[in-house]
Amino acid sequence: MRIPCPLCGARPLEEFVYRGDATVTRPEEGAPMEEWVSYVYLRNNPKGAHREHWRHVAGCGSWLIVDRNTLTHEITRVAEVRPSGDAR
Amino acid sequence: MRYSISSLVKQAFRGHSGWPEAFRHPEPAKHYDVVIVGGGGHGLATAYYLAKNHEITNVAVLERGWIGSGNVGRNTTIVRSNYLLNSEIPLLEWSLKLWEGLSEELNYNVMFSQRGVLDIFHTDGQRDEAVRRGNAMIVNGVDAVMLDRKQVLDMMPLVDENNGRYPVLGGLLQPRAGNARHDAVAWGYARAADRMGADIIQNCEVTGFCRGPNGEVTGVETNRGQISAGKVAVAVAGHTSQVMGMVGMKLPCESHTLQAFVSEAVKPCVNTVATFGVGHLYISQSDKGGLVFGGMVDGYNSYTQRGNLPIVEDVAEAMMMFMPALGRVRLLRHWAGVVDMTMDGSPFICKTPLENLYLNGGWNYTGFKAIPGAAWCFAHTVANGAPHKFNAPFHLDRFAEGRPVDATGGGPFPNHH
Numbered sequence: 001m002r003i004p005c006p007l008c009g010a011r012p013l014e015e016f017v018y019r020g021d022a023t024v025t026r027p028e029e030g031a032p033m034e035e036w037v038s039y040v041y042l043r044n045n046p047k048g049a050h051r052e053h054w055r056h057v058a059g060c061g062s063w064l065i066v067d068r069n070t071l072t073h074e075i076t077r078v079a080e081v082r083p084s085g086d087a088r
Numbered sequence: 089m090r091y092s093i094s095s096l097v098k099q100a101f102r103g104h105s106g107w108p109e110a111f112r113h114p115e116p117a118k119h120y121d122v123v124i125v126g127g128g129g130h131g132l133a134t135a136y137y138l139a140k141n142h143e144i145t146n147v148a149v150l151e152r153g154w155i156g157s158g159n160v161g162r163n164t165t166i167v168r169s170n171y172l173l174n175s176e177i178p179l180l181e182w183s184l185k186l187w188e189g190l191s192e193e194l195n196y197n198v199m200f201s202q203r204g205v206l207d208i209f210h211t212d213g214q215r216d217e218a219v220r221r222g223n224a225m226i227v228n229g230v231d232a233v234m235l236d237r238k239q240v241l242d243m244m245p246l247v248d249e250n251n252g253r254y255p256v257l258g259g260l261l262q263p264r265a266g267n268a269r270h271d272a273v274a275w276g277y278a279r280a281a282d283r284m285g286a287d288i289i290q291n292c293e294v295t296g297f298c299r300g301p302n303g304e305v306t307g308v309e310t311n312r313g314q315i316s317a318g319k320v321a322v323a324v325a326g327h328t329s330q331v332m333g334m335v336g337m338k339l340p341c342e343s344h345t346l347q348a349f350v351s352e353a354v355k356p357c358v359n360t361v362a363t364f365g366v367g368h369l370y371i372s373q374s375d376k377g378g379l380v381f382g383g384m385v386d387g388y389n390s391y392t393q394r395g396n397l398p399i400v401e402d403v404a405e406a407m408m409m410f411m412p413a414l415g416r417v418r419l420l421r422h423w424a425g426v427v428d429m430t431m432d433g434s435p436f437i438c439k440t441p442l443e444n445l446y447l448n449g450g451w452n453y454t455g456f457k458a459i460p461g462a463a464w465c466f467a468h469t470v471a472n473g474a475p476h477k478f479n480a481p482f483h484l485d486r487f488a489e490g491r492p493v494d495a496t497g498g499g500p501f502p503n504h505h
Contacts, residue, residue, distance in 0.1 A: 018388040041340035041431045041487045045329035070389045
């Protein structure tokens with residue numbers, strides 16, 4: 001699997017670290033405990049399209065949002081979490 | 089037919105033409121007292137223990153493919169109870185005790201071989217961890233022996249004794265641990281459950297759950313029609329999120345790919361199950377001579393049942409550091425299974441919030457060795473509607489309650505366990 005980093009181009013998997021589901025969002029301060037439990041622990045774990053966080057640790061260090069299929073490993077979209085304006 | 093030396097001799101004279109089928113292939117009935125979803129090791133063993141321990145014999149095991157086609161046939165067959173936490177050791181030690189009598193109990197040779205599991209350490213810190221874990225085992229009644237450098241090298245002559253960066257300092261041995269023949273475990277439990285009345289129904293995929301007026305589970309929808317059930321027990325590790333998602337349950341679990349490897353057959357050279365304390369590598373030798381080994385999960389959500397190359401490289405590198413003599417041995421096969429990586433690395437064996445629905449899942453590195461013990465406890469939980477003390481820690485609410493069973497201390501990141 002190669003991930004096309006928006007800043008560096010397509011790079012091998014070994015340069016990246018996986019940080020899990022990108023669709024979970026941090027609850028507001030003071031949110032009920034159930035929302036925090038869901039945020040920290042519960043995942044949809046889909047068989048198919050999955051939006052996830054990767055970090056290009058051995059490259060530019062960017063945090064990326066990757067749309068990847070968990071059944072085929074096909075990557076359809078890669079974007080910076082916070083656009084830097086430097087993307088190719 | 090009971091398998092014995094006399095049945096073997098009799099069949100030998102008949103050219104082995106008279107062996108009956110090991111289990112029936114029935115059509116699904118309209119109703120069962122318990123429907124088990126998943127015909128892997130855990131599902132088949134649960135059917136057996138429901139019949140044997142709780143006299144519940146009107147049971148069906150529904151398997152989407154064929155029995156033994158999933159993770160029970162894809163693992164590296166290691167059986168051990170050398171764990172750390174007081175919450176996890178009793179379940180795995182009970183499982184090991186059941187393994188010790190399993191071939192006799194099932195009248196089926198699962199080839200359980202107590203050749204020991206040896207965790208080798210290479211730093212002072214790892215030695216401290218091994219002493220701590222060994223003591224935790226001993227206070228829980230598990231056998232644990234500390235070996236010094238010489239004892240390890242005598243036992244494992246192929247381990248590199250001149251590795252300057254990671255010298256062998258010693259090892260933690262569990263002598264009663266070992267390995268078994270994984271296919272035989274599926275077939276043995278299937279045959280034993282069938283003989284006690286359970287229907288094993290292959291090529292039967294569950295597509296949904298039937299619900300009663302109060303939301304309780306009353307049966308399952310399958311590609312072979314609706315089947316009503318007093319209770320439904322799910323044992324589909326690898327796809328637990330998918331099946332539980334059919335009733336809208338979201339779990340603290342991700343599906344990851346875990347690889348395994350086997351080399352060409354070579355003469356006996358590894359007489360235990362050895363783990364390398366640096367990197368992640370474990371190795372044993374099958375009775376056919378193949379070296380069976382593996383490493384960590386690939387590290388990201390995947391349902392592909394095929395592994396990635398960085399892990400192949402990682403395992404090969406670890407092997408060259410650990411046992412460099414094996415560098416010229418050729419790889420015969422390499423494969424992967426889809427495992428449930430949970431948020432604390434531990435399984436779920438519990439009731440669910442839905443009435444009549446029970447869950448045995450969340451298995452990753454521990455699934456195969458736990459089959460007898462976990463299925464025994466799962467059958468107890470299904471029959472009584474309440475857990476046995478051995479599986480009581482493994483409920484779904486442990487995360488919300490702040491009581492995860494996290495031996496590695498990896499935190500809520502499935503790929504850290």
